[in-house]
Amino acid sequence: MRGDPFGLHRVIEPKGKLPQPAWKIDNDTSKIYDNEILIDVIKLNIDAASFTQIKNEAGKDESKVAEKIMQIVKERGKMHNPITGSGGMLIGKIKKIGKDLKIDANEGDKIATLVSLSLTPLNLKKITKVHLDKEQVDVEAEAILFETGVFAKLPEDMPESVALAILDVAGAPIQTARLVSPGDTVLVTGAAGKSGVLCCYVAKKYAGPTGKVIGLVHSEKSVAELKNLKIVDRVMVSDAQDAVGTYKKFMEMNGGELADVVINVVNVPDTEMASVMCCKERGKVYFFSMATSFTKAALGAEGIGKDVDMIIGNGYAKDHAKFALEIVRENKKLYELFLKRYG
Amino acid sequence: MRGDPFGLHRVIEPKGKLPQPAWKIDNDTSKIYDNEILIDVIKLNIDAASFTQIKNEAGKDESKVAEKIMQIVKERGKMHNPITGSGGMLIGKIKKIGKDLKIDANEGDKIATLVSLSLTPLNLKKITKVHLDKEQVDVEAEAILFETGVFAKLPEDMPESVALAILDVAGAPIQTARLVSPGDTVLVTGAAGKSGVLCCYVAKKYAGPTGKVIGLVHSEKSVAELKNLKIVDRVMVSDAQDAVGTYKKFMEMNGGELADVVINVVNVPDTEMASVMCCKERGKVYFFSMATSFTKAALGAEGIGKDVDMIIGNGYAKDHAKFALEIVRENKKLYELFLKRYG
Numbered sequence A, B: 001m002r003g004d005p006f007g008l009h010r011v012i013e014p015k016g017k018l019p020q021p022a023w024k025i026d027n028d029t030s031k032i033y034d035n036e037i038l039i040d041v042i043k044l045n046i047d048a049a050s051f052t053q054i055k056n057e058a059g060k061d062e063s064k065v066a067e068k069i070m071q072i073v074k075e076r077g078k079m080h081n082p083i084t085g086s087g088g089m090l091i092g093k094i095k096k097i098g099k100d101l102k103i104d105a106n107e108g109d110k111i112a113t114l115v116s117l118s119l120t121p122l123n124l125k126k127i128t129k130v131h132l133d134k135e136q137v138d139v140e141a142e143a144i145l146f147e148t149g150v151f152a153k154l155p156e157d158m159p160e161s162v163a164l165a166i167l168d169v170a171g172a173p174i175q176t177a178r179l180v181s182p183g184d185t186v187l188v189t190g191a192a193g194k195s196g197v198l199c200c201y202v203a204k205k206y207a208g209p210t211g212k213v214i215g216l217v218h219s220e221k222s223v224a225e226l227k228n229l230k231i232v233d234r235v236m237v238s239d240a241q242d243a244v245g246t247y248k249k250f251m252e253m254n255g256g257e258l259a260d261v262v263i264n265v266v267n268v269p270d271t272e273m274a275s276v277m278c279c280k281e282r283g284k285v286y287f288f289s290m291a292t293s294f295t296k297a298a299l300g301a302e303g304i305g306k307d308v309d310m311i312i313g314n315g316y317a318k319d320h321a322k323f324a325l326e327i328v329r330e331n332k333k334l335y336e337l338f339l340k341r342y343g
């Protein structure tokens, strides 16, 4: 039997909604439809905003984090954090390909899903290990990918956990490449993070020798890490939740000029206005952070009369996975950082 | 003495935040700074979401609504509804212009503020009348506009309440003009609403004779109203909260083609995915609706592998007020509709 290509057939509540906005979906993996893929899950990569929220609530206790994740999946049939609204992704082995699907992969292949966990039916049996530092969770579980779901075969030239970390944020570097033009001044907030370093590298590549990339980091330890990569022109330390303070520091560092493009890849809320204030009139602010509030951005920009284009970070873009993996392959230091952090 | 251009000098709690996100601001209008404007307020236009919330709580009782508004302003120094997070705008007469300001207006001029009430210091003395149907409130009050605050002189060729209605949604038509190119197929969801009709008219103007504008309305009564304006090529009736149903109807109506640009100006939540699904690959979705959820848009588009640019509707754009007023002036039927609804 064929299911709906978007997965409507697995929505329990409310009926008629797509699986992502739905509250609860059917995670019964004992039956699979002819246009679904069944996955034997190895690891979940929880979205940074979601993991931070859970970690704060559970007090950095591995077993409590595990408990909280089990509870969310039990309630919703998917790892969809009700507070942050975000999910994450997973890696696993293809266990079964529905007979109606023609895809470029075989049963047994290791893949990463490129659609959010917030819409992926997940039959979570057991959490074997929580990696608090990597935002990854080893599990015994099965998951379902719908016909319109996107996935990537795991590359063989890097550890799984490294590929997972890169693919998790694959939307950000390619969108950065689309937004940045030669000569641009680019501010990346959250620059030493997982997506941050990818965005910095791409921004510098596309801004070129006449452009300038400034990486904003929060903690002192990030300064050395980012500088060592040699992918930004300047590093500034600031709290992006302090909009006016960040704006003043940025102006000072950049000779009184604002940025053409601001890329927001932090993992905490209330950083909309720092991004908006550091952007020049008719510049572009790209919000990849899942902690972005639509109303705070829209009313905040209006409140200071700032005519900027604000873009919602789409997790998907054509060929984003390939682009992100290649970006890391072409820069040795970048690869080494990912290996050190996530390998 | 000069105040901070963004109004930081009037923030009481928490210190350092901008006036919009701040909980409480200083509404003492007996002192004004040299870069502030003091306004003698005539009318508040409470944001629709906020007014509805208050009306529901107060039971549609004029005096109770008034009481609630007085209470919020007393607590926060601004008309910033703590539940909806939104404000509104005001009209009034300029009472005093700080000596450091060079602006194109004089004391005595009637103006509308184009920044949200959620950041405007308001010294509210008395509410003389609550217009439950128009979401407007006649008051005796004084307000402060900061140096970066935007305002518009009230036009003399139309009733105040009509100008107020147009200026309330002034961001939408000019952003539509920026996004639409000749030959584009444009879908406007919420097409018969206040911003909807403005966006439809502008979309048709910029898409031109080789383009096509389709207006999506919800209620049957809106069909005739929109058709009568003769500003769209087609009208379709659908519930934008039903993403898949709307997508199917749109595909059928448009010969299996998707839209280049989708403008979302509905006033209810959960319409992100109808907009995303009706947009073609690499098309643009403009979210003006304040009920838009950032995560639903970002993860929803990713979830169906849809590579579209999604834009947050900035309430401000350079010359947006002038643009919106001129748009209505140049089309007689449009003006008559506003006169009928808000005059």
Ligand SMILES: NC(=O)c1ccc[n+]([C@@H]2O[C@H](COP(=O)([O-])OP(=O)(O)OC[C@H]3O[C@@H](n4cnc5c(N)ncnc54)[C@H](OP(=O)(O)O)[C@@H]3O)[C@@H](O)[C@H]2O)c1
Residues within 6 Å of the ligand: A047, A048, A049, A050, A086, A168, A169, A171, A189, A190, A191, A192, A193, A194, A195, A196, A216, A217, A218, A219, A220, A222, A238, A239, A240, A241, A265, A266, A267, A268, A287, A288, A289, A290, A291, A313, A314, A315, A316, B298, B299, B302
């Ligand atoms: N749109 C999408 O589809 C999508 C997909 C995946 C992820 N995301 C989002 O992208 C964001 C980044 O993800 P990630 O995995 O790259 O996160 P990450 O590796 O955890 O990095 C986040 C960075 O934010 C910085 N930061 C935290 N608080 C800050 C503050 N107050 N001021 C300035 N910087 C601060 C941290 O800097 P320090 O270490 O120096 O403190 C850290 O480097 C997250 O919000 C995530 O939800 C979006």
Ligand SMILES: NC(=O)c1ccc[n+]([C@@H]2O[C@H](COP(=O)([O-])OP(=O)(O)OC[C@H]3O[C@@H](n4cnc5c(N)ncnc54)[C@H](OP(=O)(O)O)[C@@H]3O)[C@@H](O)[C@H]2O)c1
Residues within 6 Å of the ligand: A298, A299, A302, B048, B168, B169, B171, B189, B190, B191, B192, B193, B194, B195, B196, B216, B217, B218, B219, B220, B222, B238, B239, B240, B241, B265, B266, B267, B268, B288, B289, B290, B291, B313, B314, B315, B316
């Ligand atoms: N970004 C900003 O700065 C800013 C500024 C002002 C306003 N806004 C927002 O812009 C939006 C529109 O404002 P407005 O004043 O133009 O609103 P409005 O005049 O109330 O119009 C809203 C329209 O949405 C339609 N609608 C309601 N439910 C629907 C559904 N389920 N499916 C399809 N259409 C539906 C209604 O159609 P029917 O009448 O046919 O039911 C109505 O015509 C609001 O969300 C408002 O918050 C944003």
